Amino acid sequence: MKTNKISIIGAGNVGAATAFALMMNKVASDIVMYDIDHKKAEGEALDIFQGTSLVAPVDVVAGSIEDTKDSDIVVITAGAAQKPGETRLDLVNKNIAIYQKLIPEIVKYNPHTILLVVSNPVDILTYVTWKISGFPSERVIGSGTVLDTSRFKSAIGRAFDIDARNVHGYIIGEHGDSEIAVYSKTTIGVITFDEYFKSQKIKEKGFKTRIAAEVKNAAYEIIQRKGYTNYAVAVAVARICTAILRDERSILTTSSYLTGEYHVDDVYISTPTVIGRSGVAKILEFDLDADEQIAFEESANIIKGILKASTLEK
Known part of the structure; x- marks a missing residue:
């Protein structure tokens, strides 16, 4: 068996x-x-x-x-x-x-x-x-930003009082302080984020910035209270393992090796990736807006800089 x-x-x-x-x-x-x-x-x-x-x-x-x-x-x-x-x-x-x-x-x-x-x-x-x-x-x-993406969807779902599973969007880049919330491609159902936000008549200024900061600082907030994070990341890992073993070809923001996608190469960084039984089946490349593209390249350079200074390169 x-x-x-x-x-x-x-x-x-x-x-x-x-x-x-x-x-x-x-x-x-x-x-x-x-x-x-x-x-x-x-x-x-x-x-x-x-x-x-x-x-x-x-x-x-x-x-x-x-x-x-x-x-x-x-x-x-x-x-x-x-x-x-x-x-x-x-x-x-x-x-x-x-x-x-x-x-x-x-x-x-x-x-x-x-x-x-x-x-x-x-x-x-x-x-x-x-x-x-x-x-x-x-x-x-x-595991990349699979957890960060879940945090992003959950935060938006809570703010809009809707099922987070109907929020479609990604956190990409480093799993860390330089990660990027891709609002330009985020949708609520089939409605663009900006359209849906406008329909809610929310008057809060800096809503996008607040949500992105909440996601980025989520681990710090939890660690400050209990000393570590473990439950949500475990769910994220189980999700990745499921996609692999069932050959789901699911799109997950794993940390994957780029060879020129998004004008970035020779670095592991999170971007939407098709995951199946053989691991990475395909890295999805889509158009980011100008600010997102710049931020993504800067995020990759941060990772590369640490690697270059590390003992691995010695």
Whole structure:
């Protein structure tokens, strides 16, 4: 019987929530959790496993890197967290050192898998993973702005008091401070954002700016209150995994490798991407307005600048 196996590297807050989301959404039949702290992985896996009789059949275990062998997808949530006083570059270099040891071990047991990077800074670490793994770029994907796009739709849905699933729009660029809300292509049903906004007779000035800032600062607001984010990103990861395993060819704003699209190349950055069983099936390219195009290129340059200064390029 064909099984769908997903391994999660890292059993911290995000890794554990991801395993739970995969179970609840019936995405995989086998879930393996690996963490350098094996007892932590065992505890999380056991806690999740004990609810499996109430959902679709799924086996959830804690294991070694060897136990991840022949996974359809390997989700990477492991990595160092940024400490007070550390720069973004410090964090990147620390994670590069971790990935230089970790990725070859994953690839050794999973030469045909799809690598899905979730750890931050996700665009940079996805590029690092691609370089170290030697995989074709189609099989190395970052979770990118799938979560940011969900936040964007949810914020607009709440503001307009409509079902967020009927908001169609994207956050593109870096998963971070330079991300871009693409209002020029956002629609409510089939109505353009600007048309719908006008029909609502909302008098708030700077509505677009406020929503975009709310999305960009969402993680900071949550971290300030509870110390970390984990639930919504886990749902986003489960959504990507579903699109892969079911060969949905869904359009998701994953962090994907660009080779000239939008006048940007040699960088992993988020843009609408067709995701299917082979990973990235196609990167969608569409016309941005002038300000959005400039912002997207600037966002790509920020990512490239950090990579250039990192130990990966040394």
